[in-house]
Amino acid sequence: MGSIWEIDFYSRPILDANQKKVWEVLVCESPGDISTQPDSLFRYAQYCSSTQVNSGWLRTALQEAIDKAGEAPIKIRFFRRQMSNMITKACQDVGIPAQPSRRILVLNQWLKQRMEEVYPQEEGYQGGTNPSVRLESPLPQRLPDALEGKQWAFVSLQAADFAEMPEWEIGFGEAFPLELADLSPETRIPGVLIFSPRALPIAGWMSGLELAFLKFDTKQQGRLVLETGATESWILANIKNPQILAEAEGFEKAKQNANGVHFIGVQSDPQTESFAGFWLLQEINIA
Known part of the structure; x- marks a missing residue:
């Protein structure tokens, strides 16, 4: 490639x-x-x-x-x-x-x-901001029925665990060196795992989306949203269960503690050790 x-x-x-x-x-x-x-x-x-x-x-x-x-x-x-x-x-x-x-x-x-x-x-430098034009973003879209996971779960790994990532069996995915995010080996990196018998089609679809980051949006009745491309977003789940809501809030807090770094994985079931898809992500404030 x-x-x-x-x-x-x-x-x-x-x-x-x-x-x-x-x-x-x-x-x-x-x-x-x-x-x-x-x-x-x-x-x-x-x-x-x-x-x-x-x-x-x-x-x-x-x-x-x-x-x-x-x-x-x-x-x-x-x-x-x-x-x-x-x-x-x-x-x-x-x-x-x-x-x-x-x-x-x-x-x-x-x-x-x-x-x-x-x-x-540089000669001619003008201090202050150099703002980009802000354009409105569309509302999050509902996932196509065929791409919804059968179940999903919040999980976490230590930053040091990702040293073994080159050895993981991954179908689709992308990552980056964690030194770009300035994380210690002990930092807990949160993530979401999606389980489905259609894991490979889901991972293939996601691989074409230019994955940006995951966020738990409390303003929209507890939505777990996948941000993609320049402006697109997809509703992965509407969370109402109090226990899952607490886990989602914990995911966001852990993401902030990890300088925005998190991950999303797609597997056929919780027992498998391979990934149909795995992406290391980081939510950033774009300059």
């Missing part, structure tokens, strides 16, 4: 000689695996004049990134919906599918690092 890239193309808090915002493209590689060394991931950055902002310039920059990397990725993730048309067109022009996604953990950290350490050193 080839690599996956993450991309951002947007204005930065820097003004050029004509007092126009400087734009920048950032491209980085998604880790994909628990054992990936973050320092080994490919990165590419290039500033762009506001007068050159178009899909043609971005296509040229992407081709340069591909040339430097030595190979093209199998897809490119992006999170800014207002840049969707331009990014999608540029990616199509270099023959790579673009996917709206909030699974941009490396890119998000890189953006924050550049906001703190790089842009303030």
Whole structure:
């Protein structure tokens, strides 16, 4: 399987000689695996004049990134919906599918690092925020009947347990090195396991969704919601049982204590040791 890239193309808090915002493209590689060394991931950055902002310039920059990397990725993730048309067109022009996604953990950290350490050193830097356009998100969707699990459970593992993840039997899935989240080996990482005789079809469907994170939404009558893509969300369960509600609240608290890190697994039954699907996730505040 080839690599996956993450991309951002947007204005930065820097003004050029004509007092126009400087734009920048950032491209980085998604880790994909628990054992990936973050320092080994490919990165590419290039500033762009506001007068050159178009899909043609971005296509040229992407081709340069591909040339430097030595190979093209199998897809490119992006999170800014207002840049969707331009990014999608540029990616199509270099023959790579673009996917709206909030699974941009490396890119998000890189953006924050550049906001703190790089842009303030540039001539023309303008302090303060550089807000993105906020767009309304649709309401959570109900899961298709064929994809609902027969049962599910809240569980947890220690961060140290994930060192063995490369040895687990997993059909579909994705992970990232826990050092990106700065967790101690003793940190409890919460998760949800879904059990179903149709485990493989469910895991296959989930693998195409660009999984972002799970959340327990108390504002919506105790819903367990799976966030996917750039804005989509799915209702995994409506929780009313007091005991399960307490477990859901514990899941959210443990997730916060683990810097947003959690997981979702799909298995055929509670006795099996293999996973039809397993994803390590992190809820992040996107820059």
